[in-house]
Amino acid sequence: MEELLRVLTLALGELLAPATAAYALAAIGLNVHFGYTGLLNVGQAGFMLLGAYGFGISTIAGAPFWLALLVAMAAGTLFAVVLGLPTLKLRGDYLAIVTISAAEIIRMLGRSTLFDAQTGGSAGLRGGDYKGSFQDLSFLPDGRTMIGPLEYLNNGSDSWWTRLFAWSLVVLALLVVWLLTRSPWGRVLKGVREDEDAVRALGKSVYSYKMQALILGGVLGALAGIIYVLPGAIAPDAMGRTMTFWVWTVMLLGGAATLFGPVLGSMLFFFVYMIVRAGMRTDLMEFLPIPAKNVDHVAGVLVGVTLMLIVIFRPQGILGNKKELALDAR
Amino acid sequence: MPDEKTVNENDAAAGADEHAASETAKRAGRDLSHVAPEVGAAKPDAILTAQGVQRRFGGMTAVDVDYLEVERGAITALIGPNGAGKTTFFNLLTGFDKPNQGSWTFQGEPISHKSAARVARAGMVRTFQLTKALSRLTVLDNVLLAATKNPGERMFASMFQPLWAGTEERNKEKALEILERFKLDKMRDEFAGSLSGGQRKLLEMARALMTDPTMIMLDEPMAGVNPALVQSLLGHIQNLRDEGMSVLFVEHDMHAVRHISDWVVVMAEGRIVAEGPPGSVMQDQAVVDAYLGAHHDTDLGDDALLDPEVLARLEAEEEAR
Ligand SMILES: Nc1ncnc2c1ncn2[C@@H]1O[C@H](COP(=O)(O)OP(=O)(O)O)[C@@H](O)[C@H]1O
Ligand SMILES: [Mg+2]
Numbered sequence: 161m162e163e164l165l166r167v168l169t170l171a172l173g174e175l176l177a178p179a180t181a182a183y184a185l186a187a188i189g190l191n192v193h194f195g196y197t198g199l200l201n202v203g204q205a206g207f208m209l210l211g212a213y214g215f216g217i218s219t220i221a222g223a224p225f226w227l228a229l230l231v232a233m234a235a236g237t238l239f240a241v242v243l244g245l246p247t248l249k250l251r252g253d254y255l256a257i258v259t260i261s262a263a264e265i266i267r268m269l270g271r272s273t274l275f276d277a278q279t280g281g282s283a284g285l286r287g288g289d290y291k292g293s294f295q296d297l298s299f300l301p302d303g304r305t306m307i308g309p310l311e312y313l314n315n316g317s318d319s320w321w322t323r324l325f326a327w328s329l330v331v332l333a334l335l336v337v338w339l340l341t342r343s344p345w346g347r348v349l350k351g352v353r354e355d356e357d358a359v360r361a362l363g364k365s366v367y368s369y370k371m372q373a374l375i376l377g378g379v380l381g382a383l384a385g386i387i388y389v390l391p392g393a394i395a396p397d398a399m400g401r402t403m404t405f406w407v408w409t410v411m412l413l414g415g416a417a418t419l420f421g422p423v424l425g426s427m428l429f430f431f432v433y434m435i436v437r438a439g440m441r442t443d444l445m446e447f448l449p450i451p452a453k454n455v456d457h458v459a460g461v462l463v464g465v466t467l468m469l470i471v472i473f474r475p476q477g478i479l480g481n482k483k484e485l486a487l488d489a490r
Numbered sequence: 491m492p493d494e495k496t497v498n499e500n501d502a503a504a505g506a507d508e509h510a511a512s513e514t515a516k517r518a519g520r521d522l523s524h525v526a527p528e529v530g531a532a533k534p535d536a537i538l539t540a541q542g543v544q545r546r547f548g549g550m551t552a553v554d555v556d557y558l559e560v561e562r563g564a565i566t567a568l569i570g571p572n573g574a575g576k577t578t579f580f581n582l583l584t585g586f587d588k589p590n591q592g593s594w595t596f597q598g599e600p601i602s603h604k605s606a607a608r609v610a611r612a613g614m615v616r617t618f619q620l621t622k623a624l625s626r627l628t629v630l631d632n633v634l635l636a637a638t639k640n641p642g643e644r645m646f647a648s649m650f651q652p653l654w655a656g657t658e659e660r661n662k663e664k665a666l667e668i669l670e671r672f673k674l675d676k677m678r679d680e681f682a683g684s685l686s687g688g689q690r691k692l693l694e695m696a697r698a699l700m701t702d703p704t705m706i707m708l709d710e711p712m713a714g715v716n717p718a719l720v721q722s723l724l725g726h727i728q729n730l731r732d733e734g735m736s737v738l739f740v741e742h743d744m745h746a747v748r749h750i751s752d753w754v755v756v757m758a759e760g761r762i763v764a765e766g767p768p769g770s771v772m773q774d775q776a777v778v779d780a781y782l783g784a785h786h787d788t789d790l791g792d793d794a795l796l797d798p799e800v801l802a803r804l805e806a807e808e809e810a811r
Contacts, residue, residue: 336649344640344658345648351624351635357586358622358694362636362701363610364643372645484626484681 167438169309174430176310178318181326182208182388183430187411187422188333189380195416196341197373198353200256203243204381205403206263209396210235211382212389213270216290217278225293229386236382239266240375248370263404270396284395287317294390295321318391326387330423333380338419340376349373350417409467415477417484424478429463436462522561522753527766527774530557533753537562537705537736538583538614543592545578552578554760555592560705565727565737567747567768570757571781576740577619579757580709584616585609597704611638613704619713619740621690625683629674632682632693633665634658636700661700668696672726688719695726706730708739712746724750744772744781756780 174180186204193199214235219228243262247254269275271282279285298321300314313319340346348369351359356366385399406429414425439445440455450458476482521534536559545553553575560566568576581587583594585606593602596614604612624632640661641647642654669675672692677685682693691711698706711727712720728750731737741747747754747768754771756764758780764771771777 339649339651340645343648343651344634344637344642344654345645347627347631347635348643350627350631354624354626355622357606358618358624358697359635360586360606361584361610361616361618361622362697363607363615363638365605365607376645 163442163444167435167442170438171431171434172308173310174434175427176323176327177430178322178326178387178391180426180430181323181330182384183407183410184330184384184423184426185326185333185387186381186384186407187414187426188330188337189377189384190407190411191416191418191422192337192349192373192377192380195411195418195421196346196353197349197370198252199248199370199374199377200252201259201374201377202256202408203259203261203263203404204377204407205399205401206259206266207236207239207378207381208385208388208403209263209266209270209394209399210239211385212394212399213266213279213285214382215386216285216389216394219290219293220285225297228290228293229383232382232386233379236379237375239382240378241371244371244374248367248374260401260404264401267396267400279396280394282396284393287389287391287393290394291317291390294325297325300324322391326390329383329387333383334419334423341419345369405467406463409463409470412467412470412475412477415480418477418479421477421479428478433459433463522564522767525753527764527770529762529765531559531765533559533561535562536560538594538596538738540583540594541592543579543582543594544590545575545582545587546590551760553582553589555579555762558755558762558765560736560738561753562736563731563734564752565731565739565750566753566755567751568738568740568755568757569744569747570742572742574742574757574780575760576742576757577709578760580616580707580740583609584614584707586616610701610703613702614707615698615701615703615705616707617691617694617698617709617711619709621687621694621714623682623685623690623693625681627682628679629669629682629685629693630662630665630678633668633696633700634661636697637661637665638701665696665700668699671729672696686716688715688723691715691723692726699730703735705736705738708737710740710742712741720746744777748772 186208189207190201190204193201211232214232215228218231219225223231239262243255243258247258270279270284273281295315295317298315298319300319300321303314304311305314305320312323315321341349348359348364351364352366352369352373356370359369360366388399410425410429411422412425413429414421414423437455437459440448440450440458441452470477474480476484525531525533538558538560540555540558542557543553543555544551568579570576578587582589582592585601585604585608589602593600595601596609596612599612601609601612601614610616624635627635637657640654640657642651642658647653666675666678669678672695674685674689674692674696677689682690685693691714695706695708695711708727711723715723724746727737727739731752739747739751744754744756749768751768754766754768755762756771756774756777758776763776763780764774766774
């Protein structure tokens with residue numbers, strides 16, 4: 161019983177964890193791409209890693225917090241423009257191929273020794289080197305706070321302050337996306353998603369709308385990258401294809417083209433993921449023929465299976481509209 | 491399919507008084523009556539002029555139009571057997587495809603190198619042979635999307651509703667008027683994907699109309715439409731002309747166009763083989779040859795359809811279904 165409570169507390173902790181917020185934010189960005197505009201970005205982790213580098217490197221170079229944040233956003237914008245310019249005029253699959261390879265290129269360049277002085281190569285950047293300016297911003301008194309079963313330091317890496325900031329950013333992003341997608345601008349995006357030629361025939365510059373959407377979602381991805389590395393370190397190999405794959409899972413789980421889908425998806429994903437991993441390690445589960453060292457692998461397999469099951473049995477996700485999706489099977 | 495029937499019933503009445511040709515129609519007919527029925531003939535008031543337009547796919551020349559003028563304020567039908575190059579020619583004119591050579595002007599302005607969006611903004615708006623309903627948008631949103639100059643379609647302005655709420659309100663009124671005219675107003679909140687084939691064609695026309703086009707280009711508006719709806723579609727096309735728009739529409743069956751077009755252009759194997767008023771052009775030897783060489787589909791646009799008795803029988807059958 162005690163063990164179960166411990167597992168449950170761990171899982172509850174995941175609901176508010178900075179990484180959960182980071183994934184939610186990245187999925188909000190991906191939702192702007194895929195859910196609202198129909199753009200196949202298969203390299204969201206690239207935007208996140210670039211945002212993290214942009215923030216970390218400029219902070220280490222002496223930039224104040226808000227400037228470093230702007231640098232990260234600019235990096236996301238630039239990445240979107242570079243990837244979008246040659247591909248957004250072409251069919252959707254080109255963007256998919258380009259984003260997946262570009263994200264890999266960013267990671268490879270980051271972990272290579274070419275820019276060792278800036279990126280720290282494959283070892284990455286130590287959190288302590290770039291977290292100072294962020295933690296100095298905190299207005300919380302020092303100490304620990306316990307809310308319900310969750311107890312963290314007020315300030316520091318894995319703190320209430322980090323959570324407060326991360327989720328504030330998520331709320332802000334939700335507000336912006338809500339304002340945008342309920343507007344005529346958002347309607348054009350959805351039109352592009354449905355049939356870009358039809359939208360073109362009505363005199364809209366489809367290309368520039370796609371570019372705007374790619375930039376917006378990319379900037380949200382870059383900000384998500386910052387949140388992701390604020391409690392820890394910047395490790396390029398932690399932000400690769402698996403990360404992109406998880407962001408997709410999170411978005412599809414919650415429901416593409418829904419406002420809260422990415423947030424719900426992220427919370428549910430990490431809650432269940434923690435239950436599975438921690439649960440398999442408890443004595444209760446000893447009858448399972450899974451050695452402790454393989455628990456993470458099995459959990460990874462379950463993530464993949466989950467994604468497949470969603471796509472097959474509930475393609476609209478949790479919050480999506482069944483009726484709306486049914487039309488897709490024209 | 492109760493919806494399609496409703497559309498048709500309501501329209502039969504509307505269609506009737508449209509048959510009394512309006513002033514514009516008479517004017518167009520009068521103006522074109524002095525035009526010689528020959529390929530490349532100059533028109534009294536051309537809105538669209540194309541010259542030496544060629545489009546090749548590999549070794550095959552899909553479009554090879556030496557010279558064509560399209561009259562302003564008239565209904566011009568572009569007919570020809572399947573594979574004649576009508577759609578390709580349409581795609582070129584509307585900026586959806588690029589020619590190997592040739593140029594054309596719209597209202598005196600060269601537009602051959604403009605993007606599809608800019609052609610549309612210049613006032614030449616098209617529909618598609620394979621209907622493009624924006625399925626997961628509501629019927630109303632489909633039409634609202636077509637409104638031009640909406641400040642809310644700019645990214646930053648869109649976040650501040652007061653900047654566009656007024657425009658949106660006016661657009662909504664106009665959109666509902668248009669939808670009413672096409673008998674789609676009751677479906678305003680349905681997803682467009684749930685409409686029937688004929689209703690989608692109407693929705694596409696409604697959308698095009700919302701842009702206030704000068705010239706409207708319809709690619710096979712009757713294709714795949716329930717025969718009972720054809721009549722009302724023809725009525726809508728006449729209405730467009732009567733409101734002063736120029737209409738160029740594609741059809742592969744020559745009979746369907748006879749009763750509503752002011753001028754007929756016939757294409758075969760990429761070339762324009764004949765032009766003339768609908769009454770006489772069908773007798774042209776080149777036209778007969780073109781159609782004899784093709785599989786002539788007499789199903790759609792069969793003359794019998796234009797007979798009110800046959801139409802009434804079809805409607806009754808539809809109702810019984
Ligand atoms: N994208 C394309 N690639 C190759 N051939 C094409 C393409 N589009 C059309 N064609 C060919 O061009 C010819 C004219 O086609 P189309 O314009 O669709 O005819 P229509 O609309 O008159 O039925 C056909 O033989 C068709 O196969
Ligand atoms: Mg065609």
